[in-house]
Amino acid sequence: MKMENRRFVSPLAIVLVIALAAILSINAILFYTIFRLNEEISLISREIVELQKSYTNLSLQILSSLYDEYGGATYLHGDATGFFHVEKIDGKFWLIDPEGNLFISKGVNHVDYWGDYSPSLGYSPYNKYVSEKYGSADKWAEEAVSRLKKWGFNTIGAWSSRETYDKGMPYTVILNIALEAGASWLTGNVADYFSREFKEAAEKIAMEECAPRREDKYLIGYFIDNELRWAADWRSSNDLFDDYMLLPPEAEGKKALVNFLREKYGEISSLNRAWGTSFSSFDDLLLEKHAPKTLAAEADRRGFLRIIAEQYFKLTYNIIKKYDPNHLILGCRFAYKPPDEVLYGCIGYTDVISVNCYTNPYSDDLESRIIDLKEIHRLTSLPIMITEFSFKAMDSGLPNSKGAGVPVKTQAERAKYYEEYVKAMMKQPFIIGYHWFQYSDQPLEGRFDGENSNFGLVTIQDEPWETLIQKATIVNLNAELTHLRGEEG
Template sequence: MKFIVPCAGLVLGLLSFRSTAADVADLAASSMPANIQLQQVQRTSQVERDAHGTPLQRYAFQPVGQPQIVITPAAGVSNWNGQGTLQIQVQNAMPWAVTLDVTIDGTAGQRLHAQIGLPAGPAQTLIIPLHATSSRAFGMQVGPPMPFDDHGHTVFVAGIVEGAIDLAQVHDIRLGMPAPQAVQELLLGKLETSRGDSAVQDAYRGIVDQWGQYTRGHWPEKIDSDAALRSAHAEEQKRLQTQLTERQGLDAYGGREDIPLTRTGWFHTQKANGRWWLVTPDGHAFFSLGLNTVTSHDTRTYVQGRESMFVNLPPDQSLWSAFYGSSDTRDAERAASAGLGANHGRWFDFYEANLYRVDGADWLAAWRKRTLDRLQAWGFNTIGNWSDKALTEQHRLAYTLSISIHGPFGNVSSGYDYWGRMPDPFDPRFAQAVEQSVAQDTAASGDDPWLLGYYADNELAWAGQGPQGRWGLAMGTLHGKAQSAAKQAFIAMLKKKYGAASKLAAAWGIALGDWSALDVANFPAPEPNAAYPAIADDYSAWLRRYADQYFGLVAAAIHRHDPHHLFLGGRFAVNTPEAVASCAKYCDVISFNIYADLPQHGVDLDAIHKLDKPMMITEFHFGSGDRGPFGKGVVSVWTEDQRGAAYARYVQAAASDPAIVGTHWFEYVDEPVTGRLLDGENSHTGLVGITDIPFNGFIDAVRKTNLSLRH
């Protein structure tokens, strides 16, 4: 059954809403008039038609705050019970993409809202699910590109719909544009609702082929047979051998022989002529050009409950069963996996299956040799975090390790809990966990001169979100329960400074009867403000103490268990000045994951220079949407060709700064089209695709940039 607003209504300015009914006859007989109101939108009188002969009306949205078309049932309300989607015939009449807001209003402020970027091109059917949804509901961070061809018809399914309404109480539909800078024209046809959401399911149906590639896209590296896959790899091997040049001017570890520094037998840091360097065990300057996640098994994707997304999925039997598995990565405290529709169960690894197709039973050994050859040929000198341990044991490249501190210790929310809440370093159980984790993770590497150093944890939530995000950890500490060790340490610090609770109350501008009032869970910690500067002063002091407690414990444990290797910091994603200063005090290198067009736009380098400490960029990348995976990464460019130029600008800008001693790209292999297990990430940011075929244009630019830094 359908609810229909005929195109003729758009022409005449009178629309017919049709309510749901038991059969077609009842549906036809139950039409009710509705009104259309144009707010800063102009309509032409001539009816136009698309390629299928569908009548369309042209509407010009004027350059004002929110021009919109409002469609209202004359009875004031319409019943859409049983309907699953709203469908609108629409064509973007401009030569560029335009933004269309579709809002469906219900009672008591209820509403559904979708914002769509309509590309230029032919008419299409825009489909809005009548319930909140997103690509995360389908198990991935970014959904398939829109529009797509559905049996000869162009269909655009809204990937994100927010809100909720009672479908029995629909008050209006609003089609608007947010603050257009010039007149924007759309051609609109009939509006109708449809039962079920089969059109939404169709948007995700059959999107991955047997090699793990996106079925609806086309790009130079895409293959269509096992023979083509093997042929592409054979051609790449020829290319690779010509790129493996002599290591002229470099020592055994990849250090620059033209810049001799102090020889210690271990990687260390040294400042010479106003510039910081990493120094190889042989005593030569070393700028770390690294690559993260150089592994064959980070490309698993859930298939359970999503079987319809895959075309010709290999059978879970015989040889292919080795590439199937099952896992459960759900974590209630990790925002990264919140709302994922596929977050546990049976998975398949397309990347490893493709490696088997190329090299047979010895695929893993062949992959390791090919990968090390590639990294050296492409000018990399460091194997970064989360990489295959066997690669590091071959001692062809320096490498880093990460110490993950786990245990039954307490935690604190800073408001940015993407990977989980902050560890509570004041909890005695944290010190025990540090000791155990460090002892375990350094045991096999303490005597290896190829090890660059250790990170501790990854992207901890040192700050919250929003304008007051700097203070998130301090406010979160006070929000905690009375038994929180961090909270009691903070209260003790405040007692020592103020003595009386009344003095703290006056300094902070809050009501505080006595010190016990701070013990209450969810204590309403005040936000810093100009009227009470003591709040910011006290929060800042606490943030520094918190960071000192964390970094001090970890640094002492690392140096106790492995006195030879560097402590490379905690890979900041969010940070505060207090946490960075503390890291500079206790760590040998400050590490940042900097996703920006240039390093200088992602971190306060002036502050780093004042701390007089070397820093390393431990994650960055540039993605595009034209090689299969739907996501474009944290920092995107328009096309694959632009990724190489972006890499060159970034790395050269980093190398030009006297404090920066390395850059590590994230990551080696593209993420699965349907999302990786951990959090559904599905971006094209790799040097190689899911078929292990390199993106040669990008590789050429990367290699040229990397090799230029040897001299």
């Protein structure tokens, strides 16, 4: 009997075949799942892009229907004078645009094609990106202004590229008169505001910067300077009286100080009794470098501070108005609430008080700053513009180790605190605007003074911080109503 040849399959082989089939099936399922996920992600991405487009289109529709070409609210009116000016209507201060519509200055500082130069790099990384992206400062400026309008802003703030000035958005100019005469916001150096050099600097700058702009309807006005030192602060322990005591005897500021004391005391013996000194004449004071710390001398420090402030504001106001009588003087961007004597000294010689006002959002800092602003307004009866504020976040990838303010955790917190800050400010009847610092982020490697923070609306690569932008747009478009409603809103 013939036996059939049979082949036996090993059980191990069967197991391996089954395992291989299972692996292939799982891979197929995984590949299909990944394919479907990719499709879903692509669909979601497209929907996000479309949502952002519709969001932008909605903001543009609101802007075109509710605002005029300057960014003034067409549903609220003042007097049309052809230039920006200030009015108080039903107890609230407003800027009024050339068409006569009520205007809140919603600005951004340092909208600058050149960005921030980094000494360690030898160039500005922001400028490197945008020069390659746009090819010219003019094309960059067109896009920057277009973006700002879409985001509900209506003002080009200080230190911005001149190419932005003719793109259909109101703008401001910082003159830096005291800076030209030797003062420094960075070190706290004080200029002699009584000197020939200071007057000549004011004349030169006003002739060059103000005279050509006197008929420009898009110009809101001029900042005289930025963050001058008016008292002892983090930059110096001196009062300005002590700085002027250090001037040489031939300096006009030193002569003004001695004349102030001569007019106050009349006789040198009266000053000696008050100061506990033994000068033989007031002329001796021209050679003196230091004043005592008596109560009388402290009162004289405050009294002469008002004389200094009045000299600074009166001289700059009159010279600027000589060359351009049509536009506003927007103050000198105080870094903090200055001494009362400075505020009294500016009355009559500025149209607006400007204050740079950063806050710690994790504290009651905002409430404290508003108390300061209320006191400034109470003493001067003048409207106030917030000319710097910002929030920087640690999820930006930037160090945030130098620069004003306390870092927050995320971009969501930046957006949250933007809303909180602007709403709180716009509820005040004397606040007429707020300017964010700044358009683009600072370099990771640090700018000229080491600042390296996430202050920007856009990144170094010129990409918008979308979470912040979307919140800012909503808040900006509601600013006029927030101001109108006030504390009741």
